[in-house]
Amino acid sequence: MNSGSTAGRGRASGFSDWLGGTAARRQDLAAAFVNAFQAWGYDLVATPLVETLETVAVGVGAPQQAQLFRFVDSDGTLLALVGERTVSVARAVAGQLQGAPFPLRLCYAGPVLRNAPLLGGRRRESLQAGCELIGHGGLTADAECIALAAAALERGGVEGAHVDVGHADFVPGLLESAGLPPETQERVRNALTHRDLVAVEAALQGTEIAEAERRLLLAFPTLRGGREILDTAAAGLGGERPRRALADLATLWDVLEGYGISTRIHLDLGAVRDWDYYTGVIFEVFSAKSGFPLGNGGRYDSLLGRFGFDAPAAGFVLHVDRCLGSVAAAEPAGSGGSVVRITWSPGSHHQAVQCARRMRDAGIAASCDLEPSEAFSAGASVHVDGTRARWGADGASAEGSYEAAVAAILEATR
Amino acid sequence: MSGLRIALPNGALLADACSLLEAAGIASLDPSSFARSLRVMDRGNDYVMLRPTDVPVYVELGACQCGIVGKDILWETERECYELVDLGFGTCRLVLAALEDSPLAAGEWPVSLRIATKYPRTTRRFLQRIGVEAELIKLHGSVELAPATGLADAVCDLTATGQTLRANHLVVVADAGTSTARLIANQAALKTRDTAINELAGALRRAVGSGVVPTGAM
Numbered sequence: 021m022n023s024g025s026t027a028g029r030g031r032a033s034g035f036s037d038w039l040g041g042t043a044a045r046r047q048d049l050a051a052a053f054v055n056a057f058q059a060w061g062y063d064l065v066a067t068p069l070v071e072t073l074e075t076v077a078v079g080v081g082a083p084q085q086a087q088l089f090r091f092v093d094s095d096g097t098l099l100a101l102v103g104e105r106t107v108s109v110a111r112a113v114a115g116q117l118q119g120a121p122f123p124l125r126l127c128y129a130g131p132v133l134r135n136a137p138l139l140g141g142r143r144r145e146s147l148q149a150g151c152e153l154i155g156h157g158g159l160t161a162d163a164e165c166i167a168l169a170a171a172a173l174e175r176g177g178v179e180g181a182h183v184d185v186g187h188a189d190f191v192p193g194l195l196e197s198a199g200l201p202p203e204t205q206e207r208v209r210n211a212l213t214h215r216d217l218v219a220v221e222a223a224l225q226g227t228e229i230a231e232a233e234r235r236l237l238l239a240f241p242t243l244r245g246g247r248e249i250l251d252t253a254a255a256g257l258g259g260e261r262p263r264r265a266l267a268d269l270a271t272l273w274d275v276l277e278g279y280g281i282s283t284r285i286h287l288d289l290g291a292v293r294d295w296d297y298y299t300g301v302i303f304e305v306f307s308a309k310s311g312f313p314l315g316n317g318g319r320y321d322s323l324l325g326r327f328g329f330d331a332p333a334a335g336f337v338l339h340v341d342r343c344l345g346s347v348a349a350a351e352p353a354g355s356g357g358s359v360v361r362i363t364w365s366p367g368s369h370h371q372a373v374q375c376a377r378r379m380r381d382a383g384i385a386a387s388c389d390l391e392p393s394e395a396f397s398a399g400a401s402v403h404v405d406g407t408r409a410r411w412g413a414d415g416a417s418a419e420g421s422y423e424a425a426v427a428a429i430l431e432a433t434r
Numbered sequence: 435m436s437g438l439r440i441a442l443p444n445g446a447l448l449a450d451a452c453s454l455l456e457a458a459g460i461a462s463l464d465p466s467s468f469a470r471s472l473r474v475m476d477r478g479n480d481y482v483m484l485r486p487t488d489v490p491v492y493v494e495l496g497a498c499q500c501g502i503v504g505k506d507i508l509w510e511t512e513r514e515c516y517e518l519v520d521l522g523f524g525t526c527r528l529v530l531a532a533l534e535d536s537p538l539a540a541g542e543w544p545v546s547l548r549i550a551t552k553y554p555r556t557t558r559r560f561l562q563r564i565g566v567e568a569e570l571i572k573l574h575g576s577v578e579l580a581p582a583t584g585l586a587d588a589v590c591d592l593t594a595t596g597q598t599l600r601a602n603h604l605v606v607v608a609d610a611g612t613s614t615a616r617l618i619a620n621q622a623a624l625k626t627r628d629t630a631i632n633e634l635a636g637a638l639r640r641a642v643g644s645g646v647v648p649t650g651a652m
Contacts, residue, residue, distance in 0.1 A: 137512065141495040184625050215516040218616060241518065241624055242632050286625070308626045311496015 034136070034144035042344075046147060049176050049347060050129045050340045053149040056172035057127035060164075062151050065126050067108035069133075073098035078326045079107035079297045089135045101133040106297070106320065106335055109152045114327030122155030122331070129340075143341065150317075150337035157321060157332030159268060162301040163275040165317055169305060169336050170281050173314070177347045181307045181314055182284045184244070185272065186291025187265040188298040188318060197259020198233035208237065212290070217241065232256035240290035247273045249287055272301060297323045303336070309346040314339055358400060359385040360429055365405040366392040372404040375422045382426050384433065400429060436630035438479050438623075441493060441501035443486035444468075447615050450523040451502045458641035460634065490515055490618065499623035500631060505613040506592055509556040516624050518635045519617040522642045525594065528556060528611045531604040532588040533581045539605050544587060550580035551590040560590070560610040578602040 031037060038046055054064060077085060080103070089101040102108055105128055117124060129149035136144055151168060153161050166183055173181045191212060195205040204227055211219035217240055224237060236243065236253060243249060250266050250273075257263060269287055276282050291302055302318030317336020324331045360379055364372035372388050379386035379402075386402075394403075402411040402425050409425040410417055418428060442451050448465050455461040461476040468474060468483040475481075484492060489503040490513035501515075504524050508517065530549070532538035538547075547568040551557045554572045561568055571586055578598055580586040590610060593599055599606070617638055619631050 139511075139513065140491065182626075215514065215621065218517050218520045221520075241516070241619075241628065241635070244625070244628055288625070304625075306622045306625045308622075311494070311620050311622050313622060 033138050034142065036143060036145070045347070046340060046344060049178075049343060050147055050149050052176040053172045053338055053340065054127060054129050056175040057149070057151050057168065060125070060168050060171070062125040062127035062168075065109065065112065065128050066130065067102075067105055067112060067128060069101055069131065070099050071102055071108055071111070073100050075111055076100050076102070076107060079110065079320075079323050080104075087134050087136055089133050103132055103134045104337065105130065105132060105148065105150060106152060106337070107323070109335075110154075110320075110323045110333070111327055113152075113154055113331075114324050114329035118329055123161065124154040125151070126154070127151045146342075147340040148337045149340055150335060152333060152335035154324065154333040155331050156334075157319075159272045159301070160275055161332075161334050162319055163272055163279065165334050165336050166272075166276060166285070166303055167279040167281055169303070169315055169317065169338065170279075170284060172338060173305065173343065176343060178307065178314065178343045179346055179348055180309065181305050181346065182286060183281075183303050183305050184286045184288040184291060185269065185301065185303045186288045187269055188291075188300060188302045190262055190265040190289055193259060193261025193265055194233055194236060194257075197257075197261055198229045198237075200227060200229060212240070230256075230258065232258070236289070243289040244286050246282070246285075246287065249289070253289055268301065301334070305338070307346040310342050312339070312342050314343050314346065358433070359387050361401040362386055362388045363393050363395050363401065363403045364389060365394060365403070368392070368404050368406055371406060371422075375402060375404050375409060375425065378422050378426050379429070382430055384426070384429055400432065402429070436478060436627075436633060438500055438627065438630050438634065439498045440479055440481050440634075441489045441498040441503070442468075442481055442483050443489050443501075443503050443507075444483050445486060447486070447502065447504060447524045448483070451521075451615065454521060454523065454638060454641055457644070458637040460637055487511060493618050493620050496620050496622060498620070499627055500617060500619050500634060502615055502617055505611075505616055506553065506556070508616065508618070509559075509611070509613075510553050512555060514621065515618040516621055517616050517618055518631075519639050519642065521615040521617060521638060524613070524615040526592045526613050527594075527609060528553065528560070528590065528592055528613065529599075529606045530560075530588055530590050530608040530610060531581075531593075531599050532607050534603050534605045536581070536587065538588055538607055547588065548586040549588045549590050550577050550586035552577055553590060553592075556610065557590040564608065578604060 058064060073090060084103065088103050091099055093099050109126055109128065113124065131145055132148050133145050136142055151165065153165055166185060170183060195208055204223055207223040208220055211223055221238060224234060243253065247270065250270050254263060254266050276285055291304065297320040298318040299321045300319030303316065304313040305315040306313055315336060315338040319334040321332040324333055362372050362376050376386040376388045402409050408419060409422050410419045411425045411428055412418060442448060452463040452465060455463060461479065463474065463476055463481065472483045482498065486503055486507050489501040490508060490511045492498040493501040493515045494513040502521065506528060537544060548571060549557060549568045550571045550573050552573055554570045557570055577589045577591045580589055581604065582602060588607065617635055624631055
């Protein structure tokens with residue numbers, strides 16, 4: 021092969037090619053998710069891959085903005101490739117769909133990009149499919165999002181997924197009602213977003229904090245379970261804000277029981293978020309087969325208001341690429357599956373093309389050779405010679421009209 | 435018992451990590467357990483011995499559910515893992531050090547400062563915190579030679595006893611942080627394998643609290 025001169029012509033770091041059937045599996049999975057969303061009445065929308073940095077900054081904090089691919093438009097406007105699509109949907113709704121009947125149910129699927137540091141094993145482009153439920157502030161809307169995420173994963177064949185549900189206001193409320201000085205609150209929140217529980221402990225050391233709050237803050241990884249953990253957490257807790265968050269989760273749990281999915285739900289009071297527009301119930305989807313969450317979502321009541329249209333909203337996103345690893349072995353059929361090869365004798369190209377067309381009309385994938393031959397390859401293939409066709413698989417062969425060939429191959433693939 | 439895959443760091447921390455696991459009643463391992471194979475099964479857990487810098491990589495990407503690694507490595511690798519327990523051993527300090535007869539040692543910060551280090555990311559963050567501009571030179575070893583040979587004005591390096599610094603006529607100008615060994619966990623494993631991981635963390639925490647493992651020997 022040519023060496024040296026092709027340096028720099030490879031794939032950009034942190035990006036992937038999807039080859040050998042994986043691209044089809046990825047697209048099928050995204051389609052299965054969107055099908056589930058549409059079956060629940062969510063209308064498919066598409067937002068652009070590019071937003072102005074000013075728009076992105078409405079919903080996304082400085083640390084996340086630093087992880088975007090940014091560039092400059094010809095008129096000097098700063099642009100960014102989107103790192104998530106909720107902000108884009110919020111912008112579109114606030115600007116163009118204010119007259120729509122609410123609650124508004126929208127869904128989308130598309131790539132997002134993050135200019136994350138180049139560390140092996142982390143992808144910078146990923147395919148996301150998500151939903152936004154806009155214009156309803158009640159817990160039934162939060163429950164619908166969680167139940168729909170679970171239903172979509174099921175439709176996509178993603179196995180063993182469960183949802184961790186928490187509340188974005190619980191920890192801030194707990195820190196405030198514990199009477200900690202603002203800088204300590206900040207240190208604890210910071211340590212939690214960096215998943216550093218050792219630093220949480222260090223920040224709380226020597227502070228005047230009530231026993232109930234200290235116990236909760238130090239027990240973060242163990243603050244998970246069913247409805248019973250809410251009572252455990254509430255015991256001895258004085259503050260109004262954290263108690264309200266716990267009451268919300270109790271109500272939510274009851275609603276989720278109606279969907280029959282509470283066996284796949286964990287309440288998780290120590291839930292931590294990457295994007296910072298969440299205001300209420302938050303959730304993440306996990307499976308034992310993935311080291312990263314398969315999806316996440318939550319309530320973001322203040323985001324649309326920042327675009328000049330005050331409306332409560334909740335939503336979620338599923339990470340299609342991460343979900344692929346948890347899908348049961350794909351069936352060999354489908355778009356990555358078998359294709360009938362059509363060969364033709366000299367002078368029979370017209371007839372071969374006609375024969376291929378009949379195959380495709382009958383729902384059989386067929387590819388027509390580009391050069392004449394007498395080859396009769398193994399596997400499903402048809403040879404066209406004038407108005408006659410020969411076909412066969414695994415050594416057996418038969419002869420007849422194109423219709424007979426189509427019928428025989430249809431029969432064989434059934 | 436719990437069926438976790440746990441990453442252990444080779445080198446300075448391995449012996450203490452094994453002692454702590456033993457004291458916690460979790461495993462009977464010592465460094466010689468890994469002499470023949472880098473992967474050892476013990477009481478239902480799967481232990482793999484890795485280079486310290488690779489421990490957070492295995493854990494972040496989910497190939498291991500848990501790992502034991504120095505905080506200094508976590509500073510530098512910037513991998514997203516849960517940090518569950520301060521294991522208390524392997525104590526060392528990251529310091530900025532300069533030659534004892536240099537202006538920097540006397541408290542005069544030069545206008546243009548060159549710092550040699552094996553830990554450029556950590557050093558960069560430390561300098562930002564104290565508001566100092568500097569040119570960083572990334573080295574892979576023997577950082578202490580850099581000031582004496584004129585390569586750099588100062589070094590930012592780990593020290594446990596200060597012996598290497600003294601032998602090279604270096605004095606500490608500023609403290610950038612203290613590192614100890616940590617128990618880390620994969621973010622999804624903490625949710626999907628929570629019982630096993632919380633048991634492990636609890637047992638290690640109790641062993642640390644009882645002080646059975648000598649700390650800071652290096």
